[in-house]
Amino acid sequence: xxxxxxxxxxxxxxxxxxxxxxxxxxxxxxxxxxxxxxxxxxxxxxxxxxxxxxxxxxxxxxxxxxxxxxxxxxxxxxxxxxxxxxxxxxxxxxxxxxxxxxxxxxxxxxxxxxxxxxxxxxxxxxxxxxxxxxxxxxxxxxxxxxxxxxxxxxxxxxxxxxxxxxxxxxxxxxxxxxxxxxxxxxxxxxxxxxxxxxxxxxxxxxxxxxxxxxxxxxxxxxxxxxxxxxxxxxxxxxxxxxxxxxxxxxxxxxxxxxxxxxxxxxxxxxxxxxxxxxxxxxxxxxxxxxxxxxxxxxxxxxxxxxxxxxxxxxxxx
Ligand SMILES: Nc1ncnc2c1ncn2[C@@H]1O[C@H](COP(=O)(O)OP(=O)(O)OP(=O)(O)O)[C@@H](O)[C@H]1O
Ligand SMILES: [Mg+2]
Numbered sequence: 001x002x003x004x005x006x007x008x009x010x011x012x013x014x015x016x017x018x019x020x021x022x023x024x025x026x027x028x029x030x031x032x033x034x035x036x037x038x039x040x041x042x043x044x045x046x047x048x049x050x051x052x053x054x055x056x057x058x059x060x061x062x063x064x065x066x067x068x069x070x071x072x073x074x075x076x077x078x079x080x081x082x083x084x085x086x087x088x089x090x091x092x093x094x095x096x097x098x099x100x101x102x103x104x105x106x107x108x109x110x111x112x113x114x115x116x117x118x119x120x121x122x123x124x125x126x127x128x129x130x131x132x133x134x135x136x137x138x139x140x141x142x143x144x145x146x147x148x149x150x151x152x153x154x155x156x157x158x159x160x161x162x163x164x165x166x167x168x169x170x171x172x173x174x175x176x177x178x179x180x181x182x183x184x185x186x187x188x189x190x191x192x193x194x195x196x197x198x199x200x201x202x203x204x205x206x207x208x209x210x211x212x213x214x215x216x217x218x219x220x221x222x223x224x225x226x227x228x229x230x231x232x233x234x235x236x237x238x239x240x241x242x243x244x245x246x247x248x249x250x251x252x253x254x255x256x257x258x259x260x261x262x263x264x265x266x267x268x269x270x271x272x273x274x275x276x277x278x279x280x281x282x283x284x285x286x287x288x289x290x291x292x293x294x295x296x297x298x299x300x301x302x303x304x305x306x307x308x309x310x311x312x313x314x315x316x317x
Contacts, residue, residue: 203240
């Protein structure tokens, strides 16, 4: 059954009601402060919280452009959340807030706050790591050297003994299928292999939250599918909260537990929907009308929002 993750207050409707997904209850989904209150009332500190987050950036002419508007969602468990939305709507900005990558050009949220494990994010911290679209590898280091490198970085280095580090590197190289390529240099690897090294170099630190910013968008379709399967396997073995930005709705319905859809700028949270099938998703489900309806619903929402900037709409699923 498709159910919104955090049912909240009804919001203004626009456009015709979408066709319900087969067998699914009709519920309104909108960003909700209720979910946050609920998690806290249950005595559980959410892993990640966005509470009324707004972001505006200064323009060269002295004005401000509002990019994110009142974004509220939370997660209290290791799960995979895919973030979809039109280009330029603020998806990477959301990830940057989670990792605390602020500087003089990327200021803290203009409104609200982002919290990780209950603590307001005010700068880089060791609970979140990010995989980018382009692999970030050191050309002069081997695969093994690249995967072990993060242990030397300031935020993590001292916390793990050399024995444990070696063990973890071995394990993660096996998990991503690179143990036989451990001595190769990045230039000797395909694009997919390089991205696997990049992923391994984050997972080896076992971050509670992993941000992935269109990590597979530069790969060919087959390699991309292999990477999706690899992620599903690795996350099943070592669960973390993965925030995964993608433009590919099929990728989202394949790997996500939950999908967030942002509107055009200023981006509001249009949808927060739980994918109604257990993982790993079978080929049968991925071909089913339930899956196709969900994909169509998301695509329609993004298109509708594109013609109605900032519009907030009902989500009936
Ligand atoms: N430091 C900054 N200063 C000014 N504007 C910024 C800054 N960072 C992002 N922006 C603007 O905020 C908007 C959202 O950017 P962001 O990179 O988050 O979008 P996105 O959804 O990730 O886009 P894409 O899908 O193309 O990757 C863009 O219009 C961008 O120009
Ligand atoms: Mg981006």
